[in-house]
Amino acid sequence: MAKTLIDVSDIYKPHPRQVLFHQATEKTKLFGGAIRGGKTKALVAESIQLCIDYPGNVGLMCRQTLPAFKRTVMVELERYFDAGVNVEGKYVKMITQHHATDHYLKFWNGSTIWYTGLGDDVRGLASQMGTTLGFVCIDQVEEIIEIHFNNLIGRISLPLKNIKYHVLLTANPMPGWVKQRFIESHPDDFIYIPSLPRDNPYLPINYEAELREQYPDELARAWLDGDWSVMESGNFVFSTNEINRAIDANITPEGDKWLGVDISWGGTDENVAIVRQGSKVLSLERWIYRKEDAIQSVDKIISIINEHSIPHGNVNIDAVSGGSLIYSELVKRGYRVNPIIAGEKPKDETKYINQRAEMYFELQKRFRGNSISIPDDMMLKGQQ
Numbered sequence: 001m002a003k004t005l006i007d008v009s010d011i012y013k014p015h016p017r018q019v020l021f022h023q024a025t026e027k028t029k030l031f032g033g034a035i036r037g038g039k040t041k042a043l044v045a046e047s048i049q050l051c052i053d054y055p056g057n058v059g060l061m062c063r064q065t066l067p068a069f070k071r072t073v074m075v076e077l078e079r080y081f082d083a084g085v086n087v088e089g090k091y092v093k094m095i096t097q098h099h100a101t102d103h104y105l106k107f108w109n110g111s112t113i114w115y116t117g118l119g120d121d122v123r124g125l126a127s128q129m130g131t132t133l134g135f136v137c138i139d140q141v142e143e144i145i146e147i148h149f150n151n152l153i154g155r156i157s158l159p160l161k162n163i164k165y166h167v168l169l170t171a172n173p174m175p176g177w178v179k180q181r182f183i184e185s186h187p188d189d190f191i192y193i194p195s196l197p198r199d200n201p202y203l204p205i206n207y208e209a210e211l212r213e214q215y216p217d218e219l220a221r222a223w224l225d226g227d228w229s230v231m232e233s234g235n236f237v238f239s240t241n242e243i244n245r246a247i248d249a250n251i252t253p254e255g256d257k258w259l260g261v262d263i264s265w266g267g268t269d270e271n272v273a274i275v276r277q278g279s280k281v282l283s284l285e286r287w288i289y290r291k292e293d294a295i296q297s298v299d300k301i302i303s304i305i306n307e308h309s310i311p312h313g314n315v316n317i318d319a320v321s322g323g324s325l326i327y328s329e330l331v332k333r334g335y336r337v338n339p340i341i342a343g344e345k346p347k348d349e350t351k352y353i354n355q356r357a358e359m360y361f362e363l364q365k366r367f368r369g370n371s372i373s374i375p376d377d378m379m380l381k382g383q384q
Contacts, residue, residue, distance in 0.1 A: 011079050015202070017195040018042040022049070026191040028167040030141075030182050033226040035353055036203055037195030039170035040139055044076040046168055047137045051111035052085065052094075054163050057134040059113045060152065064143035064320070064343040066103075066117030071345060073139050074115070077105065118148045119320050119343075134158035135166040143343040143354075146177040172353055173228040183228050194226045214351060219361065223353065242367040249373035253277035258314045260340075261301055263323035264288070271297060275308050279366060280373040282308070294322070298329045305335065312336045 014022060021031045021042050029046075032039035044061075051057050061077075063069040081098065084091035085108070097106035105113040114131065118138075133155045138144065156165045171178050182192060197208045212220050221227040254277065261273045270286040285304060289297045305315060312335050319327040319339030327339050342356035352358040366372035 011083060012041060012045045014038075014042065014045065015200055017193060017199045018045075021193045021195070022046055024191045024193065025164075027165055027189040028169070028182075028187065028191075030169045030171060030190070030192045031195060032170040033173055033192070033194040033228070034196045035172060035223045036197045036200055036207070038200050038202070039195065040072050040076055042195075043137055043139055043168055043170050044073060044080075046166075047113060047135065048080055048094075050135050050166060051107050051113060052109070054134060054160055055109035055111060056160055057111040057163065058131065058158055059111075059135040059137060060131070060133055060155075061113055061115045061137040061139070062118050062144075062152075063139045064117065064119045065341055068143075068341075068343055068345070069115060069117055069139070077113075077115075118144050119324070119341075131155060132158050134160060134163055135168065137168040139170050140172065140343065141169045142171045142174040142176060142178045146181075149177075173222045173226060173230065179228055196226050197224055211351070216361065216364065219357075243374070245370055246367055246372050246374045247376045249370065251278070251280045251371070251373040253280040253282065256314055257282070257308050257310045258316070259301075259304060259308070259310045260316045261318060261326075263297070263318040263320075263326055271300075273301065273304050275304065275310065279371050281375055284375055284377055294325050294329065297326055298333070301326070301330065302333070302335065313338065316340050318342075 015038060018031075018038050018041070021029060022045070031037075031042055047059055047061055050059060061069070061073060063073060081095055083094045085094045087108075092108050094108060095105050096108050098104075099106075103115050105115075107113075133152075136152045136156060138149070138152075141149065153167055156167070158165075169178075169182075173179075181187070182190065197203055197211075208224055211224060215224070218230050222230040257275060257277045259273060259275050262271065264271050270288055273285045274281055275283045283304075285300075287297070287300060289300075301315075301317070304310075305312070315330075315335070315337035317323060317327045317330065317337050317339060320341055320343070324339075327337065330337050340355065342359075343354050346352040346355050346358035348358065352361070363372075
């Protein structure tokens with residue numbers, strides 16, 4: 001039996017801030033600036049509408065990683081898979097094909113939405129670099145690097161009659177290029193529409209109040225109030241007093257040893273490896289290798305693993321961007337280490353946006369609870 005087609009208007013009922021986003025006529029629209037304001041729902045609905053309004057339109061929807069996209073944006077897209085549109089008095093199925101292998105959706109009117117992960121779906125991203133687009137849609141744009149953003153907007157030139165091009169973005173307050181480019185500056189043909197949890201009538205009544213009781217003040221200001229100034233450089237996370245108390249603190253190392261490696265990929269930034277046992281940092285090593293020196297970084301990490309006799313399952317490797325090459329090479333050599341993708345879902349999705357936030361604030365608890373010991377290292381202290 002054929003499935004009943006669902007009218008699009010029954011799938012999505014925008015709240016007032018989402019309506020402002022949809023009504024805005026600017027080419028580049030940034031929506032959100034806080035958690036649970038309805039960012040992803042609005043982003044998907046706007047992309048669907050662009051495919052309806054301009055038959056033959058071609059759009060690209062993405063996040064930093066493909067798993068993150070499938071867990072968030074794709075879930076919203078799937079709500080439209082059985083939707084119908086009224087065409088000359090009768091309903092026709094709106095999305096006629098979903099090609100899960102090649103990552104695209106085909107619409108009844110010839111429009112297409114491609115989707116990918118910018119940081120991990122190398123095949124998918126490469127295939128899109130030659131595609132001419134009518135719109136780009138990036139969920140959590142603060143997670144991606146600016147060069148990917150610039151490459152994508154350079155593809156927007158689809159030759160459709162009367163088409164209006166669009167760049168649709170969502171973000172949470174974080175330091176970096178998004179804040180500098182869109183919040184601190186005033187680009188032409190751009191609008192930023194904040195949407196906070198209190199603007200979303202579909203959340204539980206006590207949602208925001210309960211989070212305020214659990215969040216540190218800084219986190220509440222950023223993620224509940226949409227304050228972009230709080231997260232600058234991350235210096236709010238660890239105070240100088242907290243760091244000084246942790247230096248050579250009298251904490252006995254207990255349990256297994258763990259290794260965490262943060263990979264840098266450009267400029268003079270350093271790769272950093274920290275070995276800890278329980279809540280005591282045993283060693284800290286840093287080095288500067290670029291992309292062409294990836295094998296040297298792999299050798300360096302292996303030497304640390306062997307020196308400290310660390311079980312492979314206790315090794316966490318930054319696997320985003322350049323770190324993915326390091327991780328892949330370690331696995332290839334038989335080191336079954338753990339990939340850490342900062343933008344991926346956290347263990348506790350009720351409190352945190354992603355793994356990066358969860359890791360920072362779990363570490364903050366150790367500093368504020370005087371339950372961590374770190375070496376007296378000048379450069380480490382400067383990484384507040």
